[in-house]
Amino acid sequence: MRVMPEPANPAHYWYGDDPAVADVLEAVRAFRRADAAMRRRTAARMSMNETDMRALQVLIGREAEGLVTSPHHVTRELGISTASTTKLLDRLTDSGHLVRESHPTDRRAVVLRPTPHAHDEVRERLARMHRRMAEVVLAVPEASRADLVTFLRSMAAVVDDEEGTDPLRPANGPQTTR
Template sequence: MHVMQVAAKPEHYWYDDARGVAEILEAVRAFRRADQGMRRRTAAGMAMNETDMRALQIVIGRELHGRPTSPHHLARELDITSAATTKLLDRLTASGHLEREAHPTDRRGVLLHSTDHAHDEVRERLERMHRRMAEVAAAVPVESQPHVAAFLRSLADVLDDEDATAPLTPAGGAPTA
């Protein structure tokens, strides 16, 4: 069986010879890799997995905007089942990061709240990094800041809009795993 390999272009796999475009997108990739690594390290340092960390981030973020969070909302936001959500909430309440509270108007409903312990730990682990990131952002020339923000939001929109690609089927064969 002969496997044909397609060589990458000498300069850039995706972007022809658009050096400036490739350089910007490589910088974005480097940022994404660093962000993912930081999230893994932070979650591990807090003795939780990345989904637990994301759940805590969602609850705290919604609290900061005065919006309550239900287990159903959290499951939808994290794209996990209700059973997985129950296990996640059991872990985060056992670790002292979240509390469950009866919904004030729905007898069967539950609201989630972050604890002082969660806020203390998040601040302890992330405050210095966020301060340094703000310093980097402040160094962007004021006239360029709206353009940089628009660029990043547009990239986020592209990623949010991208559908999953079905597995490719090699010629004459079944889908590869």
């Protein structure tokens, strides 16, 4: 793995002085910022928090794949506690976005399903953006799309593989307040 040298150009703080690397990674960062902002706006317009929106995404995605979803799946996928999951599911049930049903083969288990209302709201808010995103994809030369998919999946793997960082250290030892 190549270690990036300290950049001579402060604009390339994170990526060294290779403009090709800096330009591409800055574009990825700009997309990630725009995506995060869009998710916050969409959640706010639906009177939800971002975790509730992510839960709906999990529920709708699993349903589209023909998979049964339990509270455990939501807990694991969102990385939240079982108590937080229960409160989240209560909110989504109360708002009409989710129904809880008995599992067809295990009476002790619960199956979660997004409601038609949830599907309608998500489509209403995201359909236009998804059409525009598809137009952007179609503008990429067909011969380049496979490379683009490989690049994005590789970037996702790097981000998914990152375990976090150590806490920041004070510059001059422990700081005291007076």
